Structures are given as C-alpha cells and as structure tokens.
Amino acid sequence: MAGIRIAALLVFHLVSSFVSPSYAGYAGEQTDLEKKFLDMYSSTDFKTRVTAYVLTGDVSSDLLKERLRKIVIQKTGVERTAILYALNWRSSNEDEQMAFIESVPTDHKGIKQLLEVDSGAKSYLKGPVYLFIIDLLGSYAGRHDIALEKLLRIYDQSDGWMAENVSSMIQGAVDVRVEIESNRLRREKGK
Amino acid sequence: MWIFCNEILTSPFGDQWNAVSGTHSYKYMPLPKGEYLIGETFLVNPPEFQKGAYRDQNGFAWFTRLQPTFSMPRTGLAIHPDGNLPGTEGCIGLKDFDTSRVYSSLKNSRGQKLLVC
Numbered sequence: 283m284a285g286i287r288i289a290a291l292l293v294f295h296l297v298s299s300f301v302s303p304s305y306a307g308y309a310g311e312q313t314d315l316e317k318k319f320l321d322m323y324s325s326t327d328f329k330t331r332v333t334a335y336v337l338t339g340d341v342s343s344d345l346l347k348e349r350l351r352k353i354v355i356q357k358t359g360v361e362r363t364a365i366l367y368a369l370n371w372r373s374s375n376e377d378e379q380m381a382f383i384e385s386v387p388t389d390h391k392g393i394k395q396l397l398e399v400d401s402g403a404k405s406y407l408k409g410p411v412y413l414f415i416i417d418l419l420g421s422y423a424g425r426h427d428i429a430l431e432k433l434l435r436i437y438d439q440s441d442g443w444m445a446e447n448v449s450s451m452i453q454g455a456v457d458v459r460v461e462i463e464s465n466r467l468r469r470e471k472g473k
Numbered sequence: 474m475w476i477f478c479n480e481i482l483t484s485p486f487g488d489q490w491n492a493v494s495g496t497h498s499y500k501y502m503p504l505p506k507g508e509y510l511i512g513e514t515f516l517v518n519p520p521e522f523q524k525g526a527y528r529d530q531n532g533f534a535w536f537t538r539l540q541p542t543f544s545m546p547r548t549g550l551a552i553h554p555d556g557n558l559p560g561t562e563g564c565i566g567l568k569d570f571d572t573s574r575v576y577s578s579l580k581n582s583r584g585q586k587l588l589v590c
Binding site: 397401403410411412440441442443444445446447449450451453454 | 515517522523524526527536547548549550551553557558561562563564
C-alpha cells in the first residue's frame with residue numbers, strides 16, 4: 283500500500299501549505315519537512331495534528347520521533363494512539379508496540395473517533411479504502427490476544443468498507459494463528 | 474438514474490449487473506432503501522489489498538463512494554466487486570467475473586443518483 287500512503291502524504295503537504303510556519307525557536311539543523319511537521323504537531327487544529335502524527339511514520343527522522351516520544355506523555359485518547367502508531371510503524375520496539383496496542387480505545391466513543399480519524403472523516407488522511415492505525419493493530423493481532431480482542435471490538439462498531447477491511451484483518455490474524463499452531467504441531471510430531 | 478433493486482444494479486442506459494448487499498455477516502443489513510449520490514471511483518492497488526476484498530475474479534479491484542441524500546447512522550457505504558468472502562458489510566458487491574465495464578460506467582457517473590429499493 284506504499285502508493286496509497288505516499289498519496290496521503292502528498293495530500294498532507296497541500297494541507298500544510300495553508301499553515302504559516304514559525305521556524306524560530308527550534309534547535310539544531312532541521313530539514314524543511316521536519317520544520318513543517320513540528321509546526322503541525324503544535325497546531326490548534328485537531329485534524330492537522332493527528333494527520334501529522336500518523337504520517338510521521340513514513341518520515342525517516344530521529345528528530346521527529348524523539349519529539350513525538352516527548353509529546354505522547356501529555357496526550358490521551360486517539361491523539362495518543364496516533365502518536366504511538368507513528369513510533370511503531372517500521373519499528374520493532376516491544377515496549378512501544380505494547381503501549382500502542384494498549385492505547386487503542388475499546389469504548390464506543392473512542393472507537394468511533396478512531397474510525398473517523400483513520401478513514402479521513404476527522405483527519406486529512408485520504409488513502410482510499412485504507413485504514414492506517416487500525417491496519418497496524420491488525421498486523422499485531424495474529425500474535426497478540428489483546429490486539430485481536432480490540433480488533434473484534436472495532437469490527438463490531440465499523441460499517442461498510444471499514445468493516446470489510448477490519449473483517450479481512452481478522453481473517454488474516456486467524457490465518458497467522460492457524461499457521462503458528464500448525465508449525466508447533468509439526469515440530470512436536472517431528473520430535 | 475442508477476437503480477439497485479432485487480440484487481440487480483442497473484445503469485441509466487439499461488445495462489445490468491448481478492450484485493449483493495449486506496450478506497457478509499450477522500451484523501449489518503443491506504444498504505438502506507433511498508436515494509444516494511454516486512461519488513468518486515478509484516482503483517484499489519494492490520488488488521490483493523485486504524485479502525482481495527475489493528477485487529473481482531479477474532483480478533480487477535476498485536471502489537465507488539456513495540453518499541446518502543438522507544440522514545442515517547450508516548457510514549462507509551460504497552459499490553465495489555464482491556471479493557474475498559461472499560457478501561458485503563452493507564456495500565453493493567458486484568458478482569460478475571469481470572467488472573471493468575461497470576467500473577467505467579460508474580467512473581463517468583460521479584454526481585449522478587442511485588436509487589436503492
């Protein structure tokens with residue numbers, strides 16, 4: 283889905299061009315892209331902030347990741363989940379992985395807000411039929427029981443194409459679990 | 474006007490395709506009756522995305538957004554090939570082996586109305 287993610291990033295650049303950046307006060311050498319993202323993190327607009335958090339996952343920048351690690355401490359709800367998504371995308375830090383899974387909401391209001399952000403209704407993420415944060419949760423659901431349980435709760439509250447996606451993620455997680463169990467049984471049989 | 478009725482999608486020119494809606498799970502009923510506006514139509518790449526949920530049997534994956542003209546609690550409703558498991562979560566899922574013709578028709582129908590009966 284790299285094409286879709288890049289498309290979303292381009293949309294984000296268009297959005298960010300409407301915000302006048304204030305570069306003063308940042309320490310060290312920063313690229314224009316990093317400056318723009320840092321500006322978005324402190325935007326007063328919720329949609330801008332969560333879009334910036336999610337798309338940081340695609341930006342190779344230690345500076346941005348470090349900034350997000352500082353910001354995440356002050357955040358709750360879907361903003362916290364979006365930041366932890368960015369820190370986990372293309373990363374294998376188990377502590378951050380568990381923090382991300384734990385942050386995914388299970389209450390009706392929280393799941394609704396997550397679906398709205400992830401589908402672009404309450405963000406500038408416009409990847410066609412692509413769920414960003416929930417897709418990452420789905421990628422963990424084959425091995426993490428809590429991730430699968432949360433995915434099932436999200437499925438219960440999703441509709442239309444979003445429900446189709448989550449349903450496919452659940453199928454994928456079940457496939458992974460079946461494969462793990464089959465391999466275990468084969469190994470036991472071979473002993 | 475496009476019409477979806479009795480599991481048949483009909484174009485304003487009278488072309489017809491077999492389709493289903495809402496038979497995927499216990500959860501959701503078919504697309505509610507009423508009038509919708511046809512939105513953007515786009516290709517889904519790669520076609521295997523989400524276990525081929527939006528892909529026809531010929532390997533062609535695409536998606537058309539639908540906007541209800543009335544108030545209702547449902548969201549994310551659309552038209553697309555009925556890939557992966559048979560049935561949909563409320564979307565209109567096209568059953569034909571090759572859906573490229575209906576894709577082309579819908580791509581040129583943005584802003585037109587769809588009546589669901």
